[in-house]
Each structure stands twice: as structure tokens, then as C-alpha cells.
Amino acid sequence: MTSRTAIQAFFDDKTWTVSYVIADTASRAAAIVDPVLDFDFKSGRTATVQADRLLTHVREQGLQVQWILETHAHADHLSAARYVQDAVGGRIAIGEHIKQVQATFKKLYNLERYFLPNGSQFDHLFREDEVFHIGEVPVRAMLVPGHTPADMAYLVDGAVFVGDTLFMPDVGSARADFPGGDAHELFRSIRRLLALPRETRMFVCHDYPPKGRSPGWETTVAEQRTSNIHVHDGIGEDEFVRMRKARDEQLEVPTLILPSIQVNIRAGRLPPAEADGISYLKIPLNALGSGKAPT
Template sequence: MAVQVNGFFHEGTGTISYIVVDNERRHAVIIDSVLDFDLSSGEVSAEFADKQLAFLRDNKLQLDWILDTHAHADHLSAANYLRTKTSVKTVIGEGIKIVEDHFAKTFNHESQSTHLYQAFDRLLTEGETLDFGSASLQGMSTPGHTSDSQSYVIEDNIFVGDTLFMPDGGTARCDFPGGDAGLLWDSISRIHQLPAHYKIWVCHDYQPQGRELRYQTTVGESRSSNIHVNSQMDKAQYVALRNTRDKTLAVPKLLYPSLQVNLQSGVLPEPESNGMRYIKIPLTDNTH
């Protein structure tokens, strides 16, 4: 029995979201869906997520789970929107608790009596499985990019989020709070220990040298050809390379909007007394 993987590319954020289908019973899961968000105007919409819902309807699929690989810093998750439309439960790795702790002071959440991560319906632990139709997925903790990074293994497919890119794109940055290049090396080593034919599905492809979009490689290809983690590179070399490279990277433009939504399963901030919702931008005052 083989599942079918359907990729959906969100051009505005360069994100690839997946609908994975159990062909036998016509059940499905969604991984890393995206809300449309215009930073300049503050407009939030759901054209992308609606296309995925239409795909489910058109193909007569039963959605069983809505999954995020981590609390993304470059797009707003559509998890809560999809949940409101389908009543299907949302899932993320239990490391989301650590990520919330890292940003509690940044967003002034330290005094809150409830945790943002409680907005998720399920926090998946290492090795835990979820069924959909006659298929199942298994959580694989892959921290390093973030503390909550979790990959999902479905048959001979692994959905790695931002942990790995295509071989010519390398690996994810590790300079966010809780990021750790040494941990990322260890996580990728675990992925590379899977059978060589296993298919790796990435969440972003930055199309080096302008090549065509690609979002699937294999464990064997990644193991031998990834420009950051391959047989010619050891852990110490990788950590030095990753840390040096990360110092040159700009802060993602959607970092603060994304985290304020994604730490709570895609739930938008509550309306204030005037009925409007607001995103906070922490300021660093260097004027004195």
C-alpha cells in the first residue's frame, strides 16, 4: 500500500505544503499549510488553504490530521483556519513548549496563566504514531533549526520541514532562540540513517542559480550530495560553517507576525476593544 503525496507551492513565502493521501481508504493529512498575509496592509486571507480544501472535496478525501513540522518563522500557519472549516485536530511536536518559553519574554507572555501551545489539539512525542485511513505517520524529533522541529515519517516518505533543503540548498539556519547547529547535525544524521530510497520532502526550495522548483530528494542523494552535510564534512566542520553562515543572514521579515500566530496553532490574536486584531513588534530602543 503506497500513499500519494501532493505538493502545493505557496509562492509568496516559498513554502511547500503537502496533502498526503491514503489511497486505499481515501483519508488524508495536511502538513505545513499557509495563510496568505500581506505585511504592508496587515490583510490576512485564505486563498491557499481554500485551494487545499477544494482538493480534498474534489477528490472525496477525509481529512484526519492537520500537522505543522514546527512553529514557522516565515509564514502564518493555516492550521486553525483549516480546523475551523473541518473540525479536524491540529498537531505539532511537544518541543513547542520549549519554543514558547524562549519567546515568552519577547512577547510579554510570562505572566499568562495559560500556555499558547494549549491551542494545539495534540503534541506528538518522539516515535508516537497517528493513523489516517489504513496508513499511519510517525513523529521523529529533529531539533536544531528550532527546539520543536519534528519530521513525519509516512511509509517510505519523510517530511522534514526546514531541517533539510534540497542537496544544492544545504540545511536550515540555527540562529533562532533554541537553535543549535550541533543538534541539527545529529538530527540530519538520524534522517540520513534511513534507507537510501526513502523520499525526503522539504518545506522550502530557494532554487539556487535560478533552477526550477524542486521539493523532493532521497535519503541517498541527500546523504551523498548535500552541500552542508555529506561524507566530506564532519560535525565540527559543519557547526563552524553553519554558525558562520548564520551570522550573515537577515531576520525573516515575517518572524514576529508568524510566531505570534504559530505558537498557538495558527490562532490570530484576539480582537481588542475596537474590534481590530494587532501584531506586536518588539522594539529595540537605540536612540539614547
């Protein structure tokens, strides 16, 4: 079957994040998945180097951006969704359970009273199995909770964009110890993804390659079912949950979790500027634990 879409990946070697541009080759309509806003934690400065790479591609290819798709409220990078929208348009969308994530983190950050955890910061909230289109190409939004309650995967033209739910087969699976995370739900979400046709192309949002391997981001359902070190065929739910909980107990808090989530639950907007015209990020003290390993 001839592919109706073109997929271009953009890897950020500072946050190990992969963003994507998906284009309908007939209509030149496009979606951008998980765009990254550069953020230097030491200086508190933002930049748009990574997002501008996507925008250059969009303009060079003559694409019309219809959607800016977030797989979840990321804990490892700031979203450039709002910057991208201001540059080329498109509707910023995420799963409807972002409201649960917003409510949790509104309390953690003690956000302003008028920040409403109702998802209104986004242009569209996807329901489970909702179908939308990139040009004429249908896309199915799949709810895959476990890493967070709001994780989504996007199934389009024989390819699925899985966010942080799964990594490359030699890296494994996402952690499940964030607020609202659940290892049992994560296992069930993974098995749902692995029930897709074996030839389905799978695109991950991060890669943390073992020594000796270059970063990668494309695999298949068949490869995951055969070789994923955490959840290949034959691994049952109880075994997976024991492994995941034991591993999560050893993981350190991601470096950018506190700066990033307060931006990402706002659909990529920085916090409102204060009287001096400057936006400030909050760092709640003694609110999160720490462990040992980064992934």
C-alpha cells in the first residue's frame, strides 16, 4: 500500500526528544508533534533553535499546518506549541484527561486563581478513539494512560506516534511514578499499542541510546513485541509492574520537570508576566523526591 504521508523527525540532543512533522503528500496539510522550546536551566533563558528547524522544513516544503499535537504534558522539555502556532497557525491539541493533570499541578505550583484546570488553554481536547484528519488522511487519537493520565498516541497511515509510553526496544518503557501514573495502566496501554498490526511503524518521543548505538526513533510493533526489554511478548502484567515499580524507585526526578510542566499544562504559554513585564517559573521546594538514574 502506498503511503499517503511523509514523516520528518527532528532530534534534540539536549533533551533527547524527537519532534515530528507529518504531511499529507496530496494536500500538503501537516501536523507537528511534540515541538521543543529550548530552555537553559542555568540562565533561565529560552530559545527557539529546535522549533525553528521544524518551521524551516514546513516552509521549504510548502506545508499548511493544521494541528500541533502534544502526546502529553512533558516533564523533560518545554513545549514550543504556542511559538509554532504564532508562526504558522494550527490548532494545539492534547487528550481530554489533561484536565486531571492540570488540577494536580495547579495545587503543586499554587498557580494563579484564574488558571482553570479545564483544558481551555488548548484549542482541542481529544476523546478516546476520536478521528480527525491531516488534510484528507484520517488520524485516530488513542488514550494510552500510565506514564501520566493524559498520554495519547496518534495512529495515522500505518504509523503510530506513541509519546513516552514506549521507547526503542533496547531502552524499554516509560516510568509510571509521576502524579497520576500507574504501572498497571501503562502495561495495558502498551499491550493495546502492541495489538496493532505487526508491520505498524512506531515513532517514539525520546531515545536514550545504550553506549555504542546512535539515537533512533523508528521501530515497528513486531520489533517491540519480539525485543522490548521490558514488555516483549511473554511478559505478563504482574511481572511488568514489579519491574516498573522497582526501577521507578531508582529514578531521579527529571532535570526539567518543575520548569516544564507549568508551561506545558498551559499549551506552551509561559506564565503570565508580572508587574515588571517578566515571566517567572516557580520551583516548589521539598515537593518531589529524588532517586539515582536518569531514565
